[in-house]
Amino acid sequence: MSVRFPISSHPILTAAAAKTFEAEYFGGDADAEWRAMQRAGNAVGESIWRDFGEFGAWPSQAAILVLAGKGHNAGDALIAAQRLLRELPRATVEVAFVFPSGELRPLVQKAYRELVQFAAGRVSSVRIGDVVEKHYSAWIDGVFGYQFHPPLDARLKGQFETIARTRVDFRAAVDLPSGLGDPAALRADVSYATGILKAELTEPAHREAAGRIRYLDLGFFDEEKTATPNKLRVLAPSMLRELGCLRSATSDKRTYGHLLVVGGSRRFPGAIMMSVRAALRTGVGLLTAVVPESLVPAYAAHVPEAMWVGCPETPNGGLALEGIGLIREVSGRATALAMGPGLAREAETLALIRDILQEVDRPVVLDADALQVDIVSRGRQQKIVTPHAGEFKRLAGETSLSDYVRETGLICVEKGAPTRIAQADTTYISAMGGPVLARGGSGDMLAGMIGGLLAQDPGYPLEAACCGVLWHGMAADCWARRRGAVAVQSTELLDFLAVALREGDAS
Numbered sequence: 123m124s125v126r127f128p129i130s131s132h133p134i135l136t137a138a139a140a141k142t143f144e145a146e147y148f149g150g151d152a153d154a155e156w157r158a159m160q161r162a163g164n165a166v167g168e169s170i171w172r173d174f175g176e177f178g179a180w181p182s183q184a185a186i187l188v189l190a191g192k193g194h195n196a197g198d199a200l201i202a203a204q205r206l207l208r209e210l211p212r213a214t215v216e217v218a219f220v221f222p223s224g225e226l227r228p229l230v231q232k233a234y235r236e237l238v239q240f241a242a243g244r245v246s247s248v249r250i251g252d253v254v255e256k257h258y259s260a261w262i263d264g265v266f267g268y269q270f271h272p273p274l275d276a277r278l279k280g281q282f283e284t285i286a287r288t289r290v291d292f293r294a295a296v297d298l299p300s301g302l303g304d305p306a307a308l309r310a311d312v313s314y315a316t317g318i319l320k321a322e323l324t325e326p327a328h329r330e331a332a333g334r335i336r337y338l339d340l341g342f343f344d345e346e347k348t349a350t351p352n353k354l355r356v357l358a359p360s361m362l363r364e365l366g367c368l369r370s371a372t373s374d375k376r377t378y379g380h381l382l383v384v385g386g387s388r389r390f391p392g393a394i395m396m397s398v399r400a401a402l403r404t405g406v407g408l409l410t411a412v413v414p415e416s417l418v419p420a421y422a423a424h425v426p427e428a429m430w431v432g433c434p435e436t437p438n439g440g441l442a443l444e445g446i447g448l449i450r451e452v453s454g455r456a457t458a459l460a461m462g463p464g465l466a467r468e469a470e471t472l473a474l475i476r477d478i479l480q481e482v483d484r485p486v487v488l489d490a491d492a493l494q495v496d497i498v499s500r501g502r503q504q505k506i507v508t509p510h511a512g513e514f515k516r517l518a519g520e521t522s523l524s525d526y527v528r529e530t531g532l533i534c535v536e537k538g539a540p541t542r543i544a545q546a547d548t549t550y551i552s553a554m555g556g557p558v559l560a561r562g563g564s565g566d567m568l569a570g571m572i573g574g575l576l577a578q579d580p581g582y583p584l585e586a587a588c589c590g591v592l593w594h595g596m597a598a599d600c601w602a603r604r605r606g607a608v609a610v611q612s613t614e615l616l617d618f619l620a621v622a623l624r625e626g627d628a629s
Contacts, residue, residue: 129588130361131550132319132343133352137268137298140318147342156229158340159194162296162316163201163233165338169314170202170260170294171209173336175603176556177291184213184259187248189285189300189308190230191265192221197233198296198316199264206260207241213259215241216248220265220281250281253288260292263308265300268320272303282306298323299331307331315553317342319356324540324551335540337553353524356551357543357592365405365589366623378407379577382456383428383570384449384478385490386413386464387471388439393464393490395421396563396613397570398428401460403619404574404590410452414439440471446478453482457580460573462492463566476500485580489569493517498532504583506576508535508569524549533587535572537565541595543587550588554595558602563612568594571619596622 135143148154174180188203190196203215217234219226226234238245274282282301285308293311298320301307310333313323317340323332337356370377381401386394398411402425413421415432416439422430431452433445453459459482461475475492479501488498489508495517498507509517514536518526527534527544536542543550572590576583597618605614 128361128364129550129585130358131355131588132337132339132358134319134321134324134354134356134551135352136321140268140320143318143342152229155194156232158317159197159229159233160201161340162338163198164205165340166198166262166294166296166314166316167202167205169312169336169338170262170292171206172603173294173312173599174260174292176558176607178606180210180213181259182210182212184210185256186213186215187253187256187258187261187288187290188215188217189261189263189265190217190219190226190234191267191300192225192227192230193267193269194227194229195264195267195296196226197230197264199262200230200233200237202262202294202296204237204240207237207244213244215245216253216256216258217245218248218250218253218285220250220278250284254284257289258291260294261288261290263293263295263300263310265308266302267297268322270298270301270303272301274301274304274306279304279306282308293333295332299328299333302328302331309333312336314338316340319551319553321354324354329539334556335551335553353547354549354551356553357588359554359592359596361589361592362596362623365593375407378405379457379574379580380408380410380455381406381573381577382449382453382459382484383409383411383463383573384441384459384461384475385492386411386417387441387466387468388414388416388435389466390464391417393563393566395425395464396566397460397463397489397573398425399613399616400567400570400619401574401577402427403616404571404578406574406577408455409574409577410456412441412445412449412452414441436468436470438466438468440466440468441474443470443474443477446474446481449474449478450481453478453484456482456484456577458573458577459484459486460489460569460576461486462489463569465491467491472497479503485576485583487569487573487576489565498530504533506533506535506572506583506587508537508565508572510537510565533584535568535587535591537568541591543584543591545584552588552591552595554592555598556602556607558607558610559595559598559615561612564594564598564615567612567615593619593622600625 295310434442575586601618
């Protein structure tokens with residue numbers, strides 16, 4: 123089988139490294155900088171337009187506040203506001219300049235002039251002291267970029283404290299929340315990293331100020347001359363293009379792999395069903411699910427596309443150890459395994475999982491209750507583990523993610539905000555997904571998706587893990603923009619996998 127989802131990623135750089143990179147990339151060419159500013163501003167504006175959908179429809183007379191500094195982040199923010207005004211013909215923009223007009227860089231002045239010319243009568247300037255008395259649909263924070271170094275001086279701290287009291291529905295930051303690293307930093311609902319994702323934005327200490335992270339690719343890393351090896355990288359949405367391309371006319375179901383899923387119990391009957399349904403949506407050719415035998419009739423009626431195999435049960439409704447022969451038999455046809463969802467922690471069931479790993483030489487995804495130290499260390503096959511923060515602590519203790527994967531040889535998908543995928547010396551970050559995934563079942567579906575992708579290309583487990591995480595997150599974004607993040611059910615995500623694959627980040 124050929125690889126249909128090679129990893130597409132870009133380096134994550136520190137603010138200092140990003141400054142050096144951009145200086146070399148632009149070489150002082152003001153025209154190139156202006157073109158990049160236009161790309162960045164329009165990308166931010168389009169993203170804000172879409173992401174606001176999670177809260178509901180834009181008000182027809184939306185009021186937008188631009189918080190402008192003197193550097194190029196301010197230019198990005200002003201162009202983003204112009205992009206929003208194209209979509210909202212009755213909206214207004216107020217611009218609050220934090221520095222005197224004489225200190226604005228030339229391209230910022232140019233962006234402001236173009237904004238005023240584009241929407242004459244709908245753009246005005248406002249003093250910082252007046253914004254607290256108003257209510258805005260959104261603000262676009264373009265005060266500071268990566269050149270800021272804390273702390274804030276007394277004047278700026280006072281201004282930021284005033285701004286923080288402003289009533290606003292959606293807080294967007296260009297590149298980085300202004301003042302990041304200072305206690306008075308402006309907080310963002312979403313931080314839009316333009317061109318380069320800065321490492322500071324991914325640090326746990328800055329998570330609350332940064333909000334959700336979105337990476338906007340401006341093409342800085344498309345040319346080979348700008349390719350740079352880096353141990354911390356962000357996944358690019360272009361990774362899904364190969365997965366969504368036309369399939370060969372000569373293919374059949376065997377072309378796309380055979381996933382064996384093992385899990386489920388009478389105590390947790392829903393988890394394994396969600397994993398199976400998600401795996402089927404990845405395009406895997408065949409899927410066999412081994413579950414407690416009492417659950418087979420209901421499962422087969424609900425999802426007839428899978429081949430359901432009943433396993434002997436323990437008295438409490440888990441998988442019994444005597445099922446090892448049955449699993450050994452059906453595993454011979456599988457190209458990959460996924461184990462753990464809905465498993466429960468009976469000693470006999472966990473012993474069965476350990477025995478499977480000892481006997482079945484197939485790459486495997488381990489999730490949920492299969493994430494036990496004495497399980498993940500069994501067997502010699504390639505393993506992908508998918509822990510959330512609590513499960514990772516159970517596996518690794520105080521060991522860092524990078525040290526853990528180096529010591530164990532595992533591929534680890536550490537679920538969180540953001541989700542990190544690590545193997546050996548490289549960690550990938552997915553800047554997709556959000557709180558809509560903070561509900562039971564989303565992890566079960568992710569495990570199924572990674573398993574389905576792994577079965578299609580079992581020789582490329584890291585690619586399967588990265589692709590699964592990215593696709594899962596992109597579908598979640600499409601879902602939240604169209605349905606919101608509250609009055610939804612976990613399995614609705616499945617209906618947006620096709621949307622994410624066909625429409626990408628344009629949903």
